[in-house]
Amino acid sequence: MAHYEIPNSGLKRDDEGKKMGMWLFLFTEVLLFGGLFLVYAMYRFQYFDEFKIVAEHMDITLGAINTVILIASSLTVAMSITAMKKGLDNVAVLLIIITIFLALSFMVNKYFEWSNHIHHGLFPGFEAFNNLEKGEGMFLFLYYFMTGLHGLHVVVGAVLLAIVIKRIMLGRITSENIVFQENAGLYWHLVDLIWIYLFPLFYLLH
Amino acid sequence: MTDTNTTAMEQSFWNEKKGIFSWIFTLDHKRIALLYLYAITAFFLVGMTLGFLMRLELIAPGQTIMEATTYNKVFTFHGVIMIFLVIIPSIPAVFGNFMLPIMLGTDDVALPRLNLFSWWLYIIGASMALLTLVYGPGSADTGWTFYAPYSVNTDTNVTLLLFAAFVLGFSSILTGLNFIVTIHRLRAPKMTWFKMPLFAWSLYATAWIQLLATPIVGITLLMVIAERTFGIGLFDPALGGDPVLYQHLFWIYSHPVVYVMILPAMGIISEILPTAAQRTIFGYKAIAISSMAIAFLGYFVWGHHMFTSGMSGEARVVFSFVTYLVAIPTAIKVFNWVATLYKGSIHMTPNLLWSTSFIFNFMIGGLTGLILGALSVDVHVHDTAYVVAHFHYTMFGGTIFVFFGAMHYWFPKIFGRMYNKRLSYISLTLTFIGFNVTYMAMLIVGGQGMPRRYYDYLPEFTTLNQISTVGSWVLVIGILMMIYNLVRSAKKGEIATANPWNGVTLEWQIPSPPPLHNFVKAPILSDKGPYDFSILDQVNRENLEN
Numbered sequence: 001m002a003h004y005e006i007p008n009s010g011l012k013r014d015d016e017g018k019k020m021g022m023w024l025f026l027f028t029e030v031l032l033f034g035g036l037f038l039v040y041a042m043y044r045f046q047y048f049d050e051f052k053i054v055a056e057h058m059d060i061t062l063g064a065i066n067t068v069i070l071i072a073s074s075l076t077v078a079m080s081i082t083a084m085k086k087g088l089d090n091v092a093v094l095l096i097i098i099t100i101f102l103a104l105s106f107m108v109n110k111y112f113e114w115s116n117h118i119h120h121g122l123f124p125g126f127e128a129f130n131n132l133e134k135g136e137g138m139f140l141f142l143y144y145f146m147t148g149l150h151g152l153h154v155v156v157g158a159v160l161l162a163i164v165i166k167r168i169m170l171g172r173i174t175s176e177n178i179v180f181q182e183n184a185g186l187y188w189h190l191v192d193l194i195w196i197y198l199f200p201l202f203y204l205l206h
Numbered sequence: 207m208t209d210t211n212t213t214a215m216e217q218s219f220w221n222e223k224k225g226i227f228s229w230i231f232t233l234d235h236k237r238i239a240l241l242y243l244y245a246i247t248a249f250f251l252v253g254m255t256l257g258f259l260m261r262l263e264l265i266a267p268g269q270t271i272m273e274a275t276t277y278n279k280v281f282t283f284h285g286v287i288m289i290f291l292v293i294i295p296s297i298p299a300v301f302g303n304f305m306l307p308i309m310l311g312t313d314d315v316a317l318p319r320l321n322l323f324s325w326w327l328y329i330i331g332a333s334m335a336l337l338t339l340v341y342g343p344g345s346a347d348t349g350w351t352f353y354a355p356y357s358v359n360t361d362t363n364v365t366l367l368l369f370a371a372f373v374l375g376f377s378s379i380l381t382g383l384n385f386i387v388t389i390h391r392l393r394a395p396k397m398t399w400f401k402m403p404l405f406a407w408s409l410y411a412t413a414w415i416q417l418l419a420t421p422i423v424g425i426t427l428l429m430v431i432a433e434r435t436f437g438i439g440l441f442d443p444a445l446g447g448d449p450v451l452y453q454h455l456f457w458i459y460s461h462p463v464v465y466v467m468i469l470p471a472m473g474i475i476s477e478i479l480p481t482a483a484q485r486t487i488f489g490y491k492a493i494a495i496s497s498m499a500i501a502f503l504g505y506f507v508w509g510h511h512m513f514t515s516g517m518s519g520e521a522r523v524v525f526s527f528v529t530y531l532v533a534i535p536t537a538i539k540v541f542n543w544v545a546t547l548y549k550g551s552i553h554m555t556p557n558l559l560w561s562t563s564f565i566f567n568f569m570i571g572g573l574t575g576l577i578l579g580a581l582s583v584d585v586h587v588h589d590t591a592y593v594v595a596h597f598h599y600t601m602f603g604g605t606i607f608v609f610f611g612a613m614h615y616w617f618p619k620i621f622g623r624m625y626n627k628r629l630s631y632i633s634l635t636l637t638f639i640g641f642n643v644t645y646m647a648m649l650i651v652g653g654q655g656m657p658r659r660y661y662d663y664l665p666e667f668t669t670l671n672q673i674s675t676v677g678s679w680v681l682v683i684g685i686l687m688m689i690y691n692l693v694r695s696a697k698k699g700e701i702a703t704a705n706p707w708n709g710v711t712l713e714w715q716i717p718s719p720p721p722l723h724n725f726v727k728a729p730i731l732s733d734k735g736p737y738d739f740s741i742l743d744q745v746n747r748e749n750l751e752n
Contacts, residue, residue, distance in 0.1 A: 010388065031418060039429070092604075
């Protein structure tokens with residue numbers, strides 16, 4: 001009797017399924033930040049004036065540079081996927097290296113921004129922070145919490161992209177089998193997208 | 207090769223590989239399901255012991271066996287274990303993992319490695335939760351709801367427990383994600399959406415709730431951790447935060463999650479009843495769509511946990527109204543189940559009796575839910591033992607009863623052996639009587655005004671509390687007897703046939719226990735849907751040939 005082969009086997013490669021899984025996971029990420037956006041909206045309403053005062057002291061230039069960096073990195077990651085599909089492995093690797101470099105410069109910028117705040121004592125536990133009005137401290141804490149969580153996602157995204165490079169080198173990602181790279185790219189776009197919302201909320205809304 | 211058998215018969219998944227690593231790093235959905243089963247059973251016994259001790263404390267007014275602070279810790283841990291470690295993963299992670307791929311006619315979930323990862327997250331989260339008992343400044347005493355500002359201010363080990371709940375939440379999300387992809391991608395050829403078994407439908411609805419509600423509580427718990435670590439008043443009113451906001455964020459998840467707990471149970475009832483009555487389910491589409499309707503409506507009712515917390519009158523009326531709407535799809539299911547049994551050729555089996563016990567318990571649980579959903583009444587019974595009895599009628603009398611029922615339904619399929627039916631009837635009777643005595647007494651004493659979460663009470667509540675405590679003894683004896691029966695039969699029971707209950711869904715078309723890849727030949731799918739008993743003869747003939 002011939003061995004029965006299951007036509008709808010879960011052990012077969014299924015790129016559509018993997019991509020669907022990634023999209024569903026991105027929904028959960030959006031909701032994770034959604035909870036924070038809700039809290040932000042609520043306290044912005046409650047402490048309107050205090051939020052305005054602190055927001056005016058945020059460094060728009062640094063924030064804007066970081067926005068440009070992330071949008072550019074989304075472009076390079078998308079280009080790397082197209083390059084990979086065309087079989088241009090080296091171009092794809094180069095573009096991902098540029099993306100990771102942009103991710104690092106984003107984090108360096110963030111480091112300078114945070115250390116500048118902390119230098120002025122604007123971090124929980126310091127005297128200057130404790131002397132702030134309740135709403136002002138709330139704004140700063142939400143700023144640390146939301147950009148910190150976003151920064152964590154930047155790091156995770158960069159690690160994913162580094163794994164993509166390794167897999168391209170090992171020949172495990174090819175123009176025929178590109179789903180891992182596409183999923184890493186999707187994740188990177190989400191990281192970018194969340195920043196697109198964080199930037200106006202903390203820097204532009206006065 | 208030791209296997210000299212030259213037929214197409216594969217070995218069962220139990221014997222395919224040996225050793226502990228072939229289990230804890232397995233990608234086989236059946237083994238992962240059993241890993242969950244063993245862990246959940248262990249945690250259930252711990253949670254049950256804590257509940258038993260709480261009832262013992264309440265046998266007389268005043269302090270009897272534990273201090274008030276200990277009592278607080280015990281009810282917190284009872285809640286955390288039973289909610290996060292037992293009920294939420296119970297049916298989806300055990301029977302969903304085991305049966306969903308088989309019912310869809312495939313050999314695994316869509317993302318097997320993610321499935322194993324979910325189990326590891328579950329074990330890591332569970333270990334962290336248990337660690338809070340022995341490590342740090344004492345186990346949490348906040349109740350499983352972690353209400354701010356107390357959860358922010360208490361010096362017990364809340365932080366680690368919150369992080370454990372966060373990790374467990376991600377385990378639950380990834381399981382749900384896996385099921386959605388599996389149902390979309392891996393249904394057998396010709397199995398269209400409305401030819402799926404109803405258990406698959408209920409898991410689909412459940413998975414969407416897990417996916418879309420859990421992240422909110424995840425981030426909320428992280429916020430409480432941050433608040434405790436940095437001393438910022440996100441939710442503490444003394445520091446400018448809003449504790450009611452915490453309650454909103456918490457219940458935005460935690461109300462939908464009660465449907466994560468009950469929907470899969472309803473799905474299993476929709477499997478057991480057609481098999482027991484040997485006829486097609488009454489109102490297939492109505493049951494399938496009502497699962498989705500419950501999942502959808504469940505998002506908009508969280509406010510009914512907060513009727514006395516300080517919300518506007520308009521908001522309370524809307525939440526009360528939407529809460530009533532949930533009763534419609536729920537009642538649709540109950541009526542369809544009863545109609546399925548009507549004029550059916552009913553075969554008396556333990557799993558049928560567990561199911562009908564569920565319907566009885568769940569009717570009490572559901573109707574008391576409507577009473578609680580009514581604004582004016584809720585104000586009086588809020589935070590009383592009435593609420594405790596209500597959700598034990600739905601979660602214990604509902605979900606856990608079905609979990610036990612499913613155990614008796616699929617036991618021969620999973621273990622390839624049959625349990626002692628006589629003993630199972632006795633244990634069911636004891637569990638059912640014990641359960642109803644325990645919680646009916648609690649329902650009444652709560653209606654009379656006994657508050658929940660108190661280790662002491664006024665003398666006039668003594669009689670009912672004693673009845674309830676005695677009921678809990680019967681209940682525990684019944685459950686232990688059932689577990690004894692199942693554990694013993696897994697090794698020593700009679701060998702079961704492939705189709706002991708004469709079912710027609712796909713899991714009854716493969717050997718018991720299933721081989722590693724589930725199907726050795728193409729399953730039989732009826733054009734008339736999953737519960738077409740006209741194919742039963744064909745199914746049983748094919749089973750004999752295997």
